[in-house]
Amino acid sequence: MDESLDSAQPGVESPDGSHGHAPRAVRRDAVRSTDAGERPLLRVENLVKHFEKGGGLLGGPRRRVYAVNGISLSVRRGEVLGVVGESGCGKSTLGKCILRLIPPTSGRVVFDGVDVTTASRSELRALRRRMQMVFQDPYSSLNPRMTARTMLREVLRFHRAVPRDQVERRIVQLLEDVELGADALHRFPHEFSGGQRQRLNIARALAVDPDFLVADEPVSALDVSVQAQILNLLQDLRQKRRLTMLFISHDLKVVEHFCDRVMVVYRGFCVEDIAADRLYDHAAHPYTRVLLEAIPPDDPCQRKEPQMLRGDVPSPSTPVSGCPFVARCPIAEPRCREENPPLESVGDGHRVACWAVPTAAPAETA
Numbered sequence: 001m002d003e004s005l006d007s008a009q010p011g012v013e014s015p016d017g018s019h020g021h022a023p024r025a026v027r028r029d030a031v032r033s034t035d036a037g038e039r040p041l042l043r044v045e046n047l048v049k050h051f052e053k054g055g056g057l058l059g060g061p062r063r064r065v066y067a068v069n070g071i072s073l074s075v076r077r078g079e080v081l082g083v084v085g086e087s088g089c090g091k092s093t094l095g096k097c098i099l100r101l102i103p104p105t106s107g108r109v110v111f112d113g114v115d116v117t118t119a120s121r122s123e124l125r126a127l128r129r130r131m132q133m134v135f136q137d138p139y140s141s142l143n144p145r146m147t148a149r150t151m152l153r154e155v156l157r158f159h160r161a162v163p164r165d166q167v168e169r170r171i172v173q174l175l176e177d178v179e180l181g182a183d184a185l186h187r188f189p190h191e192f193s194g195g196q197r198q199r200l201n202i203a204r205a206l207a208v209d210p211d212f213l214v215a216d217e218p219v220s221a222l223d224v225s226v227q228a229q230i231l232n233l234l235q236d237l238r239q240k241r242r243l244t245m246l247f248i249s250h251d252l253k254v255v256e257h258f259c260d261r262v263m264v265v266y267r268g269f270c271v272e273d274i275a276a277d278r279l280y281d282h283a284a285h286p287y288t289r290v291l292l293e294a295i296p297p298d299d300p301c302q303r304k305e306p307q308m309l310r311g312d313v314p315s316p317s318t319p320v321s322g323c324p325f326v327a328r329c330p331i332a333e334p335r336c337r338e339e340n341p342p343l344e345s346v347g348d349g350h351r352v353a354c355w356a357v358p359t360a361a362p363a364e365t366a
């Protein structure tokens with residue numbers, strides 16, 4: 001963990017479609033990005049993160065965890081890019097590397113023209129005001145000994161986000177923005193419900209008025225009834241503040257509703273990148289298709305036996321040779337064991353990494 005960066009982030013303690021049951025009240029209106037063609041706000045180039053585990057004082061065999069294996073992506077201003085995949089596929093690691101909460105092994109992250117990966121301490125401090133993260137577990141990411149007011153005050157002061165005489169007013173405004181009343185000011189994290197704690201987390205992330213938010217499974221720890229409220233709040237804030245987001249989730253249904261584009265990750269590789277409104281009808285990677293088929297339809301009469309994935313996800317310490325999905329793919333062919341397919345355009349801004357999916361003609365990829 002890059003300590004210097006962690007301390008620059010107060011409160012960070014180390015660490016309606018017809019398919020399925022996403023929170024039904026999640027609004028899809030006015031979600032689409034309108035900035036097509038604009039230079040991306042965020043560009044990630046061939047990002048790699050490998051963790052070394054064991055050995056040294058900790059003992060145990062030394063091994064390497066291949067968490068993120070060369071992901072490239074870009075996000076336009078105002079766009080929400082969803083990142084989905086099974087547990088352990090590298091979603092949070094990707095988000096943390098983008099914000100440089102942990103240092104990547106290699107690759108580059110460029111935010112609004114600034115190289116985050118090589119930024120100096122002071123540049124990084126400035127970037128922290130523009131790039132924030134909402135963590136998955138609203139409880140463990142809040143300091144249990146601080147009231148909402150103290151927590152927000154600490155962030156505002158650390159980043160000198162507003163003049164001193166405006167701090168208190170800003171705290172009240174932030175609580176209002178996330179629909180927590182002024183009575184929340186003097187409460188400690190344990191005095192809030194799960195949904196309220198996540199609102200407080202969001203307020204903390206928004207305190208510095210960022211342009212970009214990594215929302216790491218912001219609703220997965222919450223009851224289904226509360227999930228829709230938090231997603232709608234994020235949607236409203238996104239519009240009001242013109243936020244750009246990386247929205248991490250393991251729930252395709254939520255991502256399809258909330259995001260403009262969806263990136264499907266498997267074993268630290270991006271295997272498919274597709275517009276959210278094309279996901280159900282046009283997803284082409286065998287892994288994405290299996291994930292989609294596993295979502296139960298709303299109508300119980302339409303239910304059919306989901307296609308199950310064969311085998312277990314290989315250990316993240318096993319280096320990938322060939323296609324990362326080959327051990328579980330229902331249509332694998334001999335070539336898939338030898339060569340890892342590149343992520344290639346199949347037209348309409350849709351990219352897939354699979355030998356079985358025909359790529360677009362050069363004119364379509366332009």
Ligand SMILES: Nc1ncnc2c1ncn2[C@@H]1O[C@H](COP(=O)(O)OP(=O)(O)OP(=O)(O)O)[C@@H](O)[C@H]1O
Nearest residue numbers: 051053065067086087088089090091092093094316
């Ligand atoms: N600090 C760390 N040290 C060693 N290994 C790590 C560390 N953080 C993550 N990993 C490993 O990296 C891989 C990817 O983890 P990551 O948390 O990014 O997955 P994820 O997709 O976010 O999973 P989940 O959906 O469960 O949150 C996992 O094998 C995990 O055990």
Ligand code: SF4
Nearest residue numbers: 323326329336354355
């Ligand atoms: S490249 Fe081969 S193994 Fe990989 S997803 Fe495509 S068909 Fe399956």
Ligand SMILES: [Mg+2]
Nearest residue numbers: 091092093216
């Ligand atoms: Mg995670």
